[in-house]
Amino acid sequence: MVNPVLCIAGPTASGKSSSAIALAKSVGGEIINADALQIYSDIRVLSARPSDEDMRVVPHHLYGFVSGDVHFSGGHYVRAVMPVIFDVLARGRTPILVGGTGLYFKSLFEGLASVPAIDPSLISEIDRQISINGIQSVITEAKSLDPIGVSRLLGEDPQRLTRLLSVVKQTGRPLHEWQAQTRPEIPESQAMRFVMMPPREILYEKINSRFEQMVEQGGMTEAMAVQKRYGDRTNLPMLKAIGLSHILRHLRGELEYARAIELAKRDTRRFAKRQMTWFRNQCAAWETQPALDIAAISTSVRAWGAK
Numbered sequence: 610m611v612n613p614v615l616c617i618a619g620p621t622a623s624g625k626s627s628s629a630i631a632l633a634k635s636v637g638g639e640i641i642n643a644d645a646l647q648i649y650s651d652i653r654v655l656s657a658r659p660s661d662e663d664m665r666v667v668p669h670h671l672y673g674f675v676s677g678d679v680h681f682s683g684g685h686y687v688r689a690v691m692p693v694i695f696d697v698l699a700r701g702r703t704p705i706l707v708g709g710t711g712l713y714f715k716s717l718f719e720g721l722a723s724v725p726a727i728d729p730s731l732i733s734e735i736d737r738q739i740s741i742n743g744i745q746s747v748i749t750e751a752k753s754l755d756p757i758g759v760s761r762l763l764g765e766d767p768q769r770l771t772r773l774l775s776v777v778k779q780t781g782r783p784l785h786e787w788q789a790q791t792r793p794e795i796p797e798s799q800a801m802r803f804v805m806m807p808p809r810e811i812l813y814e815k816i817n818s819r820f821e822q823m824v825e826q827g828g829m830t831e832a833m834a835v836q837k838r839y840g841d842r843t844n845l846p847m848l849k850a851i852g853l854s855h856i857l858r859h860l861r862g863e864l865e866y867a868r869a870i871e872l873a874k875r876d877t878r879r880f881a882k883r884q885m886t887w888f889r890n891q892c893a894a895w896e897t898q899p900a901l902d903i904a905a906i907s908t909s910v911r912a913w914g915a916k
Contacts, residue, residue: 612703613913614694614795617901618643618892619805620884621709621877622815626659628805628901629707633667635907639697641690642671643708648686649847651677651835654827656850657819670697677847678839680732680768683716687794690717694795703910711887712769718800720791722784727775735771736844747774755783768846801909802895804888816877820852824870832856851876 615638617625629640642648646656650673658672670693675681690706690713697704706714739747744765751774752759758773776784807815832853839845841861848854852873859869888895 611698611799612701613910614698614800615703615705615906615910616643616714616800616802616895617705617707617805618711618714618803618888618895619709620812620881620888621657622812622819622881623709623805623807624815624900625707625709625805626657626663628903629705630659630663630667631903632901632906633703633705635903636703636910637701638703638705639668639670641693641697641704641706642669643686643690643706643710643713645681645686645708645710645713646847646850647672647708648675648681649673649677649850650675651838652831652847652850652853654823654831655853655856656847657823677835678842678845680771680846682768682772683712684721686713687716687721691794709884711884711891714802715891717794718797719788720793722787722789722791724776724784724787725780727779731775731779732771735774739767739771740844744770747771750774751777754778755785757785758783761785766849767844768849797894801906801913802892803901803906804892804895804897805899805901806885806888806897807899809882809885812881813878816881817874820870820874820877823852824856828852829856832860836860851880 615632617629617632619625632638633640640659644656646652647658648671649656653673659669663669664672671689694704706717735747744767747767747770748759748765751770754777755773758777759770762769762773773784776782776787780787835847835853836857848857855864855869855873855876858864859866864872
């Protein structure tokens with residue numbers, strides 16, 4: 610029988626990548642990115658992408674393959690990831706999807722809506738609205754047209770707010786109504802799904818130390834390269850990388866260095882808290898563990914393959 614599709618979700622800095630590598634070594638797996646920031650080629654360090662050494666040890670897919678100014682939706686992700694999953698399975702290997710972007714997993718297990726193509730000029734108009742009037746203006750308009758859709762978002766996400774607003778303005782129907790007419794890309798019966806949820810105090814300590822390491826290991830240089838390539842554009846999709854936006858503000862003279870680091874840590878902790886709430890609410894059927902039991906999961910995967 611074909612191998613299962615393993616899914617490892619969880620908040621930032623919860624240990625997903627290292628757990629996935631250990632699991633891949635144990636079961637003959639290949640790691641597939643399910644993080645909306647680690648797709649971007651410009652921010653390897655500040656998105657906490659796996660290292661070159663990690664990628665040499667275990668095959669990794671869909672990391673750093675999109676330019677930082679490209680809007681990459683859940684639909685783009687599904688169309689990119691499904692051929693990779695099928696290829697890994699066809700070679701008798703185990704696909705291991707790893708990341709903190711819950712909406713990617715949601716798209717795979719609940720399906721994608723067949724929304725008509727959106728006029729690019731409408732998307733550009735909303736982007737300009739964000740640049741000129743700020744994200745709150747879009748949130749206010751989106752709440753008036755699709756309050757249910759806005760309530761399901763994880764924080765102030767310009768890309769997904771643009772999606773919500775453009776769909777309802779062009780089609781006259783909110784996105785959640787389109788999404789109600791979907792079918793899953795991956796049947797739940799074909800997957801083993803886990804959410805990593807460490808104790809909050811441990812997670813927050815790791816977030817603080819990891820961000821300092823990211824800056825020391827090239828995060829500042831990376832941000833300078835982004836500024837040189839893209840200037841002071843404020844609507845770049847990759848700016849959802851919290852540390853990047855803070856360092857860019859420092860480089861523009863808007864924040865002292867120490868204050869930028871302090872705010873980046875604080876906002877990353879807040880983001881992790883929102884992620885934990887989202888996963889508890891949206892992934893109730895997934896198995897939640899503070900740290901993955903690699904041995905037990907490996908045994909289950911081998912038993913699955915022997916059916």
